[in-house]
Amino acid sequence: MSEPRSAPTVGQVVLGRRLQDLRERAGLKREEAAKILRVAPATVRRMETAEVALKIPYVQLLLREYGITDSEAEGFIALAEEANLPGWWQRFHDVLPGWFSMYVSLEGAASLIRAYEPQFVPGLLQTEEYARAILRSGAVGGGSDAGKDEDAERHVALRMERQSLLTREDAPKFWVIMDETVFRRPVGAGPEVMRD
Numbered sequence: 787m788s789e790p791r792s793a794p795t796v797g798q799v800v801l802g803r804r805l806q807d808l809r810e811r812a813g814l815k816r817e818e819a820a821k822i823l824r825v826a827p828a829t830v831r832r833m834e835t836a837e838v839a840l841k842i843p844y845v846q847l848l849l850r851e852y853g854i855t856d857s858e859a860e861g862f863i864a865l866a867e868e869a870n871l872p873g874w875w876q877r878f879h880d881v882l883p884g885w886f887s888m889y890v891s892l893e894g895a896a897s898l899i900r901a902y903e904p905q906f907v908p909g910l911l912q913t914e915e916y917a918r919a920i921l922r923s924g925a926v927g928g929g930s931d932a933g934k935d936e937d938a939e940r941h942v943a944l945r946m947e948r949q950s951l952l953t954r955e956d957a958p959k960f961w962v963i964m965d966e967t968v969f970r971r972p973v974g975a976g977p978e979v980m981r982d
Contacts, residue, residue, distance in 0.1 A: 793876070793887025794836035796895040797869025801862070805848060806834040812852040822851050840866040874947065881940040894951055896958045904965040906973075909945045910952060911962070913982045917942045919974035 794802075809819050809830075816834075820827040823844050832838045833845075845866050849859040875882060875890045882890065893899060901908045906920055921938040952960060973979055 793873070793882075793884065793891055795869050795871070795873050796891050797865060798836040798840060799891075801840060801866055801869055802834045802836040804862075805840075805845070808852040808854065809834075809848070814851070819848060819851070822847055839870045842866060842870075875944070878940060878944045881937050882944060890948065893948065893958075898959045898961070900961045902963045903968060905968065905971075907964065907968055908962050910949055910960065912945060913979070914942055914946060915974055915979045915982065917945045919979060923973075 809816070816827045816830045819830045823829065825844075829838075829844075833840055842863060845863060846859065849862060854862070873891055873894070875887060875894075879887075899910070901910075906912075907916060909917070912920070918938060921941050922935070951957060969980070
């Protein structure tokens, strides 16, 4: 049985969908594809919906059965191997909720990001001190008790790493609408946090 991941990479999502399209174009049902692999139909479904990593031997068998040429299959396999590499965010699995992991994966592949924030400065624009103050206050992601301090620091590190996508060469455009109260609501130990 294939191992589920904390969150699929964008490549796994795209290639899974492509596998489904190829299967349907070949006129095969999931059950028929599963017989080729000698697995349960749920395994094929999980591959196509990116719930599990793409097992390369399975992909090779399916591509052959779907009538894909060797040269096309080689390209698909190379993409599948790359897609199976863990995303940078997966090392934060201990503090990154599963529902948000997919967002971070998609965010990294986006060419345009739009956000609406009525309460706080968006995570992609927060300074370390602002993020730390928000997280430690318990307003987002956890409380301020001593057991949460380490989690708060991991969340801050995750936010700072997410921000690197805005300064890379092929950075996405980032549009944000914030409520005016975001700037008027004090956060942190003093006015310096808000000024920064």
